[in-house]
Amino acid sequence: MKRKTGKAYFNDLWEHMSANLDAFVKEGDQEKLHQFRVHVKKIRAFLLLVDEALSQNALSKQFKPVKKIFKQGGKIREAFINLQMGAHYELNNEDFNLKQVNEMDSEILLFKKSAKKNFKTIRQVHDDLEGNLLDIENNRINEFYQNQLGQIAVTLDKHEFNEELHECRKRIKTLVYNRKIAGKALNGNLNLNNDYLDKLQDSIGNWHDNIVAIELFSAPELNVKPVITRIRRQNTRLRKSINELSKDFFVRATFKNDTEQH
Numbered sequence: 001m002k003r004k005t006g007k008a009y010f011n012d013l014w015e016h017m018s019a020n021l022d023a024f025v026k027e028g029d030q031e032k033l034h035q036f037r038v039h040v041k042k043i044r045a046f047l048l049l050v051d052e053a054l055s056q057n058a059l060s061k062q063f064k065p066v067k068k069i070f071k072q073g074g075k076i077r078e079a080f081i082n083l084q085m086g087a088h089y090e091l092n093n094e095d096f097n098l099k100q101v102n103e104m105d106s107e108i109l110l111f112k113k114s115a116k117k118n119f120k121t122i123r124q125v126h127d128d129l130e131g132n133l134l135d136i137e138n139n140r141i142n143e144f145y146q147n148q149l150g151q152i153a154v155t156l157d158k159h160e161f162n163e164e165l166h167e168c169r170k171r172i173k174t175l176v177y178n179r180k181i182a183g184k185a186l187n188g189n190l191n192l193n194n195d196y197l198d199k200l201q202d203s204i205g206n207w208h209d210n211i212v213a214i215e216l217f218s219a220p221e222l223n224v225k226p227v228i229t230r231i232r233r234q235n236t237r238l239r240k241s242i243n244e245l246s247k248d249f250f251v252r253a254t255f256k257n258d259t260e261q262h
Helices: 003-027 030-053 058-062 064-088 094-113 115-131 138-157 163-177 179-185 194-217 225-246 249-253
Strands: none
Touching: 003 030, 003 115, 003 179, 030 058, 030 064, 030 138, 030 163, 030 179, 058 064, 058 115, 064 094, 064 115, 064 194, 094 115, 138 163, 138 179, 138 249, 163 179, 163 194, 194 225, 194 249
16 A cells, blocks of 8 residues: 555545544534534544554554543433433433433533644644554555454354454454455455445444443433343343354354445
8 A cells, every 4th residue: 555545545544534523513413513523533543454454553652642532522422322322222211311312412512612723633643643644565455354354253152242342343343444455455366255344344343233222221320220131131132143243253244245335
């Protein structure tokens, strides 16, 4: 991958990230905040690829100030998602709803007050990172994918539903986020079953969301047993689905099928 190619990809992601952040600060649209955070994840995934390909961790380290902004936005998203989950499971609890709304409004106010400082940070980090992007040999990108796929396979073979599985999903998403730039660098020769990876990471994501929901609704002030029972039933089905999807992961993840390549 030529530096010029990597730089263009990086700048495109950065532009979308910054634009969504600006739109959220001005409009308060939750989808804009969500897209800001998605693009932070995509940039981080690209920097992880570059760092490993260059046998360093310099770029990921330089990106940390932006991750702090990401975490600030996460507090807003958490309250918003809690409200959505409450509505989805028909939780009619005024105290719960009011608490989430107050927390969300408070975090939005703090976030907007920090906007000027955050945009300055984002500009500085961008300039530092852009200047440090280099050419990367295509075989190093292939090695990155092979290593990540191997580590994911080891985790999935354990069939354990814990935080390690959630980290496994992050690895899958790193590969998914980078597939466009990686495929281009390898002239389309990267064997990656995108549909399969998307389905697997989505299932793991749903499982993790259910775990979070169970913890939320098990709080002493709520402890909504019928809702918890309903979520646990969903989780049983999800765990079975994930175990089935995890079988022969490496083979299925790298099975080249033109109908599954994007």
